[in-house]
Amino acid sequence: MQRIRTFAGIAPATIMVVCFMLLPILIIVVYSFLEKNPYGGVRPELSFEAYSRLLLERDFDDNLSFNPSYLLILFRSIWVAAVSVAACVLIGFPVAYYIAMQPAERRNLLILLITIPFWTNLLIRTYCWILVLRDTGLINEMLLSLGVIQSPIPLLYTEGAIILGLIYTYVPFMVLPIYASLERLDVRLIEASRDLYASRIGALRHVVVPLSLPGIVAGSILVFIPCLGAFIAPELLGGGKNLMLGSLVQLQFSTSRDWPFGSALSVVIMIVVMLALLFYARNARNSGTELVH
């Protein structure tokens, strides 16, 4: 009976995740070591082909050689995701801080204002940026009519556009957790620190930021992971000229019909994500807060 009580709280969520997430992931891991079936799916034969393809390729002359294509795509995706996370922290922290110091009812209003854009579909929101960024878009037209530029500058279909779209999509995932940890911040701590450090920045650095770290960590994870696998923003705003991981994986499960390779890529993504989590966990531990208990 005691045992049941101990696990009663954690059980429902855990069972859900184990049955409908862990099990599927195991299927994916198994798939990555099998041979592909030409029309999608796998053949039950052990093969390491999917992993060797990540680094090596049989080129057009049938020689096995090092192939940097996939590494390039991997690093590009990690880079774009990391920049997006950094930008989200820089934007999200001040906003969360600002919201947290408003009177209670205005705080709730502002938090709701942050979530309202999500009532419109992600595709549409991303599409709206096309209207802003393209050659005949809002920004270019404005700059042209002001005489700042003579011909439209290419804003759309660039890496910057992808990052802008990712930030736009995921910054609320940063603001909400930071806000959640700042909101319960004890004002007296800041007052005390102001007395001690006598500067606003000092108080911020030594008191507010450390206290909001769990929120920043949670937010970074929430932003980093979807950015790593994103493909709506890269395809709509990046013009699809340079593949990102998300599109590459999707390609394997659709037109390329190479499920083992798609699974192997997914395993790689999961490893990158876990490394990122470990990195955060260590950082968080060093600064006195832990991500993983």
Add this chain to the structure above:
Amino acid sequence: MKLATLATGLGLVASSALADGELYIYNWTDYTSPELIEKFEAETGITVTMDTYDSNDTLLAKLKSGASGYDIVVPSHNYVPIFVAEELFQKINAQDLEGYSNIADGFRNPPWDSANEYTVPWQWGSTSFTVNTDVFGGDIDTYETLFRPPEELRGQIGMFKAPSDVVDMALIYLGYGVCSESKDEMREVLELLEEQKPHVKVYNSDGILERLTSGDAALHQNWNGYSIRARTADPALKYAFPKEGVLTWADNIAVPVGAQNYDNAIKFIEFILQPENIAIQSNFAGYSNGISGSAEFLNEEMATAPELSPPDGTPMVFSETCSENATELQNKVWTTLLQ
């Protein structure tokens, strides 16, 4: 236990009560005439529920997963053998159906379903590209314009985001057959596409109309039906029939294994085999159909659309189900191109 029996019983009653009047159609996006469905519902009393997909591969994955509950699906001709080989379709033996004789010669017993055991034709059309003739006034009926664009079109080109059509067109331009398994040919394809890439603005198969009509792209890979809509919005948008050969496709109606309303599916198939009905569909989507006698029911716009009648002598190339090797080479070209 009793509860379970009761629930099953209720479920059976509920589903059989509904089974008389339901039909679940799974078709490509924006590809089913609402008017056609309304007419079918009115004539038969069957309630139609529509869902849509974006690619043959989505359909394949969905059907391979089993329990999807669809009664009618619409795969492209080059995917039909795959679905059949994977045992995802049930036999409909179209030759026994009312209206089978309406199917035009070219579409009766086609190579992909030699005895019409599994499919009947739905719509067919071609894939090439649409050019804004205000931007470029020269000859558009050649892949030269697409792959080695003139000055005016550089940086204004939109391509599909999936490799198959892009690679096939490049192969045709280079004088080879589609679905090439030759490494040398595919290397040439890659070189051609890499040479073209700096002039390409976007690789995306969605929102083509929008980019063409807003002037974001002056040349875009496109299907002929969509090109009709583009021209309706802006008369300068013309569809190209490259003299090297135009890629052609045909979509077909089939009944998946596990369909809950087989009889209603057959009713639907017999319904669209009637010229006056399939013409409603063609008028909506802008594509030709494989039913003889439907021409007289086509509206003025369809009957005269230049997008539907290639110039005499232009070869039509049916896209094919590529072999495993060919698909692999295509993928290699694609990932190297977009790395």
Add this chain to the structure above:
Amino acid sequence: MPKSRDIRALPGLKWFSLGFFVYLYLPLLILVIFSFNATKSATVWGGFSLDWYAKALANDDIRRAAWNSLVIATTATVFSTTMATMAALSLTRNKSLPRKPLFNGMLLLPLMVPEIVTAVATLTLFATIGLSLGLGNIIIAHTVFCIPFAYLPIRARLQGMDESLETAARDLYASKWATLRFVTLPLLAPGIVSGAMLAFIISIDDFIITLMVAEAGSTTLPIYIYSLVRIGITPEVNAVSTVLLIISIFFVTLSYLVEKRGKF
């Protein structure tokens, strides 16, 4: 509210936040404006018209898709937030629970997998076990990937939430349940609310997983909208989105006003 909160103020913060909200709402503004476009383009202005609203409201497919979306998102939010709250509470407050890092990691698992992989894997699993519950399949899939999104803000709030109040309540012989009901949960409420909001957002916006897992007749709004996007967004989509936006703003305003009245 005491003015002493101002001591936290940093100069420029207000303007920065204002800029942020402009950034957040600029695309929406464009969206709303083009929903009144007279021509069939979502990007080129052709005069004022209300036609698209009439069209969207009369469209059975849109209504069906919107209804499916709301049912799925609401159910998945309730399930995932409840489970996440229970889990977060036992991980932070239940001293006898062993292997906490393992459980914690497990709850975050759905985050680590790219959506497309989750989609294909879940589909394969459902196919293997022959699960066919209509909307139920989607609800299960959504609940799972919403759990971490609900869990993280709740845990962020719980971590370092002053336990002394709960201890005080217990010292005053409040029962475990009473402490939970009258002390812990009210303190935790902001975390639960932001967790639930995240979960709802994630669910109502999900496209890939839903597309893969959906059975006949369970088209959701994102799937429907995606299908429209493929041909190029028409103002019809803008109109639907604007209607959704107005509904949400209505509820937001309502809850804001109710709360305000409750306070004063």
